[in-house]
Amino acid sequence: DTGVSQNPRHKITKRGQNVTFRCDPISEHNRLYWYRQTLGQGPEFLTYFQNEAQLEKSRLLSDRFSAERPKGSFSTLEIQRTEQGDSAMYLCASSLDPRGEQYFGPGTRLTVT
Amino acid sequence: GENVEQHPSTLSVQEGDSAVIKCTYSDSASNYFPWYKQELGKRPQLIIDIRSNVGEKKDQRIAVTLNKTAKHFSLHITETQPEDSAVYFCAAIMFSGGYNKLIFGAGTRLAVHP
Numbered sequence: 001d002t003g004v005s006q007n008p009r010h011k012i013t014k015r016g017q018n019v020t021f022r023c024d025p026i027s028e029h030n031r032l033y034w035y036r037q038t039l040g041q042g043p044e045f046l047t048y049f050q051n052e053a054q055l056e057k058s059r060l061l062s063d064r065f066s067a068e069r070p071k072g073s074f075s076t077l078e079i080q081r082t083e084q085g086d087s088a089m090y091l092c093a094s095s096l097d098p099r100g101e102q103y104f105g106p107g108t109r110l111t112v113t
Numbered sequence: 114g115e116n117v118e119q120h121p122s123t124l125s126v127q128e129g130d131s132a133v134i135k136c137t138y139s140d141s142a143s144n145y146f147p148w149y150k151q152e153l154g155k156r157p158q159l160i161i162d163i164r165s166n167v168g169e170k171k172d173q174r175i176a177v178t179l180n181k182t183a184k185h186f187s188l189h190i191t192e193t194q195p196e197d198s199a200v201y202f203c204a205a206i207m208f209s210g211g212y213n214k215l216i217f218g219a220g221t222r223l224a225v226h227p
Contacts, residue, residue, distance in 0.1 A: 004156075033214070033215075040219070040220070041219055041220065042117075042119075042202045042204070042217030042218050042219050042220050043157065043202070043215075043217050044217070045214045045215065045216065048214060056214065091156070091157070098213050099144070099145050099206060099213060100145070101147065101159050101162065102147075102159075102215060103159075104149075104156040104157045104158070105156060106155070106156045107156060
């Protein structure tokens with residue numbers, strides 16, 4: 001499968017724990033996006049990388065959230081001191097064209113108990 | 114601020130009927146409008162998109178229309194089939210400081226009944 005992949009697919013954690021998700025974009029795509037999707041809502045933009053540079057962060061991304069893309073390939077999203085409100089599907093997307101199609105990964109479903 | 118509104122939130126049709134989903138956007142600079150289909154538990158998948166230099170685009174049973182003056186665009190599905198049942202999201206690209214991001218509508222849950 002040469003599409004966008006994400007790991008893990010599901011994560012259950014207790015409130016206060018830290019979690020880290022990984023996204024592997026399509027290999028030639030230099031643009032990578034993180035979104036959060038809650039039940040019954042569309043994906044909400046979190047952050048954007050062009051190569052290894054994080055160029056934009058949503059105000060939804062509190063100080064507990066950090067994202068990296070160290071070598072311009074895969075990216076990680078870490079949530080520290082998780083809260084129940086962090087429970088959501090975290091989607092990663094990549095693109096080649098800044099004004100074109102974004103290809104989504106299968107998402108990581110986070111449940112904070 | 115940046116906003117995409119989508120209506121209706123749910124839509125129920127009989128197999129063979131047409132379905133129309135409408136979206137409005139706020140940023141007049143937006144020039145790319147994709148539609149995604151998301152089946153339960155699966156990733157959003159692009160089904161059709163339109164750029165602001167065209168007013169309509171068709172792909173078999175799916176069509177999208179764009180009215181830039183009114184800042185709205187619509188998805189039309191003809192001859193609906195049960196496998197069209199899913200949640201459909203419209204989106205508009207917003208440009209902020211030279212960077213682009215997709216702003217999604219809240220989604221329309223389409224149910225096609227045999």
